[in-house]
Amino acid sequence: MLQYLLKRLLLFVPMLFVISFIAFGLNQCTPGDPVEAALEGTGVMPSAYPREYKQKAAALELDKPSFYFSLTAVAYPDTLYKIIPQRHRETATALIAQFGNWPEISGYLQQIAVFKTKLDGLRRNPETKDQFNLAMYATERLPQTHQPASIQAGFDSIGLALALKPALQQKMSPEFETLKQAYRQISSRQTRGKLYIPTIHGYGFQNRYHNWLIGMLKGDFGTSLKDGRKVSSKIKEAVNWTLSLSITAILLAYLLSVPIGVYSAVYQGSKAERVVSIFLFGLDSMPNFWMASLLIIFFTTPEYGMDFFRVLGPASLPADAGFWERFFSAFTAMILPVFCLAYGALAYISRQVRASMITALKQDYIRTARAKGLTARQVVWKHAFRNALFPLITMFASVFPAALAGSVIIEHIFNIPGMGQLMIKSIQGDDWPVIYTVLMLASLLTMIGILVADLLYHVADPRVDLNNKNRK
Amino acid sequence: MNFFNRKKKQPGVEPQTLQEGRLRASPGWRRFSKNRAALWSLRMLYVLIFVAVFADFLANDKPIYCRIEGQTYFPIFKEYGIKLGLSQGDEAYFRREWQNEIYEAVIFPPVTYNAQQADTPNRYTSPFGKQAVRSWRFRHWMGTDGIGRDISALMVHGTRAAMLVSVISMGIATLIGLLLGSLAGFFGDERLRTSAPRLLLNLVALAAGFFYGFSVRAFAMTEGSLFTEVFKSLGILFACLLVANLIAGQIERRFKFSASVAIPADTLVNRAIETLSSIPTLLLLLSAAALIQKPSIIYIMAIIGLLRWTGIARYIRAELLKIRSLEYIEAARAMGLSEWRILFRHALPNGLAPVLVAIAFGMANTILIEASLSFLGIGLPPESASWGNVLQNARSSPQSWWIALFPGLGIFLTITIFNLIGEGVGESINKS
Numbered sequence: 001m002l003q004y005l006l007k008r009l010l011l012f013v014p015m016l017f018v019i020s021f022i023a024f025g026l027n028q029c030t031p032g033d034p035v036e037a038a039l040e041g042t043g044v045m046p047s048a049y050p051r052e053y054k055q056k057a058a059a060l061e062l063d064k065p066s067f068y069f070s071l072t073a074v075a076y077p078d079t080l081y082k083i084i085p086q087r088h089r090e091t092a093t094a095l096i097a098q099f100g101n102w103p104e105i106s107g108y109l110q111q112i113a114v115f116k117t118k119l120d121g122l123r124r125n126p127e128t129k130d131q132f133n134l135a136m137y138a139t140e141r142l143p144q145t146h147q148p149a150s151i152q153a154g155f156d157s158i159g160l161a162l163a164l165k166p167a168l169q170q171k172m173s174p175e176f177e178t179l180k181q182a183y184r185q186i187s188s189r190q191t192r193g194k195l196y197i198p199t200i201h202g203y204g205f206q207n208r209y210h211n212w213l214i215g216m217l218k219g220d221f222g223t224s225l226k227d228g229r230k231v232s233s234k235i236k237e238a239v240n241w242t243l244s245l246s247i248t249a250i251l252l253a254y255l256l257s258v259p260i261g262v263y264s265a266v267y268q269g270s271k272a273e274r275v276v277s278i279f280l281f282g283l284d285s286m287p288n289f290w291m292a293s294l295l296i297i298f299f300t301t302p303e304y305g306m307d308f309f310r311v312l313g314p315a316s317l318p319a320d321a322g323f324w325e326r327f328f329s330a331f332t333a334m335i336l337p338v339f340c341l342a343y344g345a346l347a348y349i350s351r352q353v354r355a356s357m358i359t360a361l362k363q364d365y366i367r368t369a370r371a372k373g374l375t376a377r378q379v380v381w382k383h384a385f386r387n388a389l390f391p392l393i394t395m396f397a398s399v400f401p402a403a404l405a406g407s408v409i410i411e412h413i414f415n416i417p418g419m420g421q422l423m424i425k426s427i428q429g430d431d432w433p434v435i436y437t438v439l440m441l442a443s444l445l446t447m448i449g450i451l452v453a454d455l456l457y458h459v460a461d462p463r464v465d466l467n468n469k470n471r472k
Numbered sequence: 473m474n475f476f477n478r479k480k481k482q483p484g485v486e487p488q489t490l491q492e493g494r495l496r497a498s499p500g501w502r503r504f505s506k507n508r509a510a511l512w513s514l515r516m517l518y519v520l521i522f523v524a525v526f527a528d529f530l531a532n533d534k535p536i537y538c539r540i541e542g543q544t545y546f547p548i549f550k551e552y553g554i555k556l557g558l559s560q561g562d563e564a565y566f567r568r569e570w571q572n573e574i575y576e577a578v579i580f581p582p583v584t585y586n587a588q589q590a591d592t593p594n595r596y597t598s599p600f601g602k603q604a605v606r607s608w609r610f611r612h613w614m615g616t617d618g619i620g621r622d623i624s625a626l627m628v629h630g631t632r633a634a635m636l637v638s639v640i641s642m643g644i645a646t647l648i649g650l651l652l653g654s655l656a657g658f659f660g661d662e663r664l665r666t667s668a669p670r671l672l673l674n675l676v677a678l679a680a681g682f683f684y685g686f687s688v689r690a691f692a693m694t695e696g697s698l699f700t701e702v703f704k705s706l707g708i709l710f711a712c713l714l715v716a717n718l719i720a721g722q723i724e725r726r727f728k729f730s731a732s733v734a735i736p737a738d739t740l741v742n743r744a745i746e747t748l749s750s751i752p753t754l755l756l757l758l759s760a761a762a763l764i765q766k767p768s769i770i771y772i773m774a775i776i777g778l779l780r781w782t783g784i785a786r787y788i789r790a791e792l793l794k795i796r797s798l799e800y801i802e803a804a805r806a807m808g809l810s811e812w813r814i815l816f817r818h819a820l821p822n823g824l825a826p827v828l829v830a831i832a833f834g835m836a837n838t839i840l841i842e843a844s845l846s847f848l849g850i851g852l853p854p855e856s857a858s859w860g861n862v863l864q865n866a867r868s869s870p871q872s873w874w875i876a877l878f879p880g881l882g883i884f885l886t887i888t889i890f891n892l893i894g895e896g897v898g899e900s901i902n903k904s
Binding site for chain 1: 751
């Protein structure tokens with residue numbers, strides 16, 4: 001038993017590794033600039049933006065390579081990740097993908113920077129203010145675009161601005177010419193062949209994935225990009241809600257489905273049983289978000305005179321609210337969501353109980369028990385049910401993950417601040433540190449649920465050899 | 473089990489009539505058709521497929537046939553023609569307001585609105601309430617939503633979206649699941665053997681295919697249309713694998729390498745299934761959907777298809793575990809057939825029946841997932857007709873019960889139909 005447990009727990013490690021790859025890979029493929037997302041709405045002054053950006057990027061480790069190694073073409077330099085405003089990096093990548101000559105491209109990008117610093121020196125002249133602004137705007141846009149047409153448009157507007165004021169023209173003209181020259185060189189000295197020769201760059205342990213994984217193992221899940229709070233504290237609050245929702249729902253479902261399943265097996269074929277069975281089958285295919293929407297429509301709005309639940313989600317209580325007040329607030333908030341989560345599991349479990357009871361009741365030992373003159377109650381509960389208990393336990397392995405997953409949408413609908421709602425909000429806001437952690441944690445919980453079910457399997461029937469159990 | 477083998481030809485008999493005859497007469501079909509609920513579900517499924525295919529003729533703002541001022545039009549057919557580039561409409565044709573025309577003769581579709589059209593004077597109108605429409609023909613039988621779209625038209629076109637998503641994503645899932653599941657079940661950990669150079673070359677080809685297909689083409693994939701570019705990339709990947717295997721064949725022949733390396737197919741596939749199923753589906757789908765900038769039905773189909781193959785793989789694996797030790801497989805092996813040929817021609821076709829159960833339940837699941845994702849606002853684009861999208865609108869207006877009731881009923885009924893069919897097939901297999 002202990003050996004088996006250890007073996008299973010060891011298997012968790014590679015699985016969690018793979019899940020971490022999946023989560024991290026998804027993040028890498030997600031479009032959008034996390035630094036911009038984090039700075040959005042923080043009210044940073046435009047003049048301080050580049051500095052703030054740099055600091056934030058360093059804090060988020062975005063100036064580090066993302067993985068231990070990378071497989072790219074020779075044309076791409078191994079220090080590409082060091083270009084930090086992400087848009088500039090994207091431009092550089094796109095230019096390389098088109099022309100394959102990094103020295104020329106980096107020369108062009110550097111020339112833009114040189115031109116910008118020189119231009120910035122002319123900021124103070126009030127006479128050329130409008131033209132300066134036009135040229136500056138175009139210059140700032142240049143490293144953000146890789147399309148020939150828009151680069152040409154940028155050059156045109158800089159040229160126009162310079163042509164309007166001789167003072168500008170005089171000072172900037174040589175730099176402008178070198179800049180245009182640098183751009184022309186990119187297309188005249190293409191080395192597209194380099195794009196097709198693969199190479200592997202090694203980056204060592206100083207990479208984002210490694211740091212994230214080590215942090216994870218140390219129990220540091222990072223900070224949220226949105227509000228700067230610790231991910232662990234955010235999740236701790238959410239887990240409480242989710243677990244109490246799904247565990248209450250499962251308990252309720254088990255408690256009710258056992259008698260329903262057993263009695264519908266005992267009275268199989270009767271009219272009442274058939275009605276119950278059809279009803280359960282219907283419940284089983286009833287999408288819980290539809291049920292939730294209907295409940296909200298009929299029970300939370302005064303339109304139909306049945307507004308028993310006025311608010312969705314837990315009411316915001318004053319900080320000094322007593323335990324019972326908190327309890328009742330949470331309790332009323334959870335009635336409808338628990339119902340929505342429970343009925344699906346209830347239908348599923350009682351159908352399974354019914355099926356296994358029907359098989360059990362057909363066995364010979366039941367006839368023997370009847371013949372002995374035992375009461376119906378004894379036959380059903382002592383002889384048949386004990387033997388039909390088996391699938392009830394293994395079902396936990398599929399009911400628990402389903403409840404966890406189901407609570408995502410239910411929490412969203414009923415405004416319960418659990419893991420599901422946290423996940424949806426984080427996905428909408430590209431808050432990847434939270435997404436990683438929720439994904440890993442939910443997977444871990446699911447794995448534990450499956451493991452518990454396997455162990456219970458053994459407890460319920462010691463004949464089952466755990467090591468050789470051929471799982472379907 | 474004959475029911476599921478109807479593709480097999482027999483010499484001397486006309487294949488077409490044989491198929492029909494065998495299907496109806498087969499014991500599997502007879503057992504299935506005795507289950508009345510399952511049989512009626514199958515018939516309902518035909519109806520759903522009909523609605524999905526002919527959605528444009530069932531709910532459209534244009535008439536099917538009409539005559540105006542002595543001229544005959546077939547506007548819906550013409551619309552198809554214009555879309556396919558076969559026909560061109562003039563300006564007068566496009567400016568025509570079909571619903572306000574005066575017709576000499578006309579045949580309208582049963583629902584006289586299309587899914588996008590906003591009938592602005594009629595917002596949130598109840599199916600039983602007063603509606604500002606010209607005649608009964610233009611009534612909104614299931615009411616309208618907040619911008620005046622007709623719910624019944626949305627229901628009809630939503631059927632198409634639901635069926636499309638479920639069929640295509642289950643198609644992808646079935647392909648992946650059948651391949652991986654049969655590898656795991658038929659070969660186990662020991663039997664899938666290959667020579668060292670072939671294994672090495674395949675690994676190299678995989679890396680090369682990834683590099684030339686995806687890494688090099690990353691730029692092209694962002695610039696061009698993603699769908700066709702992904703296909704080209706996959707083509708490059710397969711070409712790499714093909715070349716590697718041709719070279720490997722030559723090397724094996726020339727240097728006499730024997731197939732001595734066993735690939736633990738069963739362990740690998742099982743681990744993959746366990747890992748994939750330990751991540752809560754909706755969470756994984758949600759984070760995969762975060763990749764998408766512009767929601768589109770193609771992405772949803774691809775994501776669901778790529779993630780939901782585990783059920784099918786499990787079924788086919790369990791079935792092939794049984795089949796591989798049967799006598800006729802032994803006989804085929806004794807005749808000198810290659811392992812792959814035995815798998816694809818003899819073992820797999822006989823293991824397909826239980827997969828039908830998995831596919832039916834998978835269809836139900838897919839419809840539920842698509843509706844959930846659309847309900848959360850990250851599935852199909854918000855303007856497209858999908859049951860989940862319509863249901864989502866219900867949240868902003870609780871007094872309009874019809875917006876919540878009808879699409880939910882659609883989802884519910886479709887799921888029930890697939891579940892009943894799945895149960896029916898399962899029972900008919902178990903009884904045999």
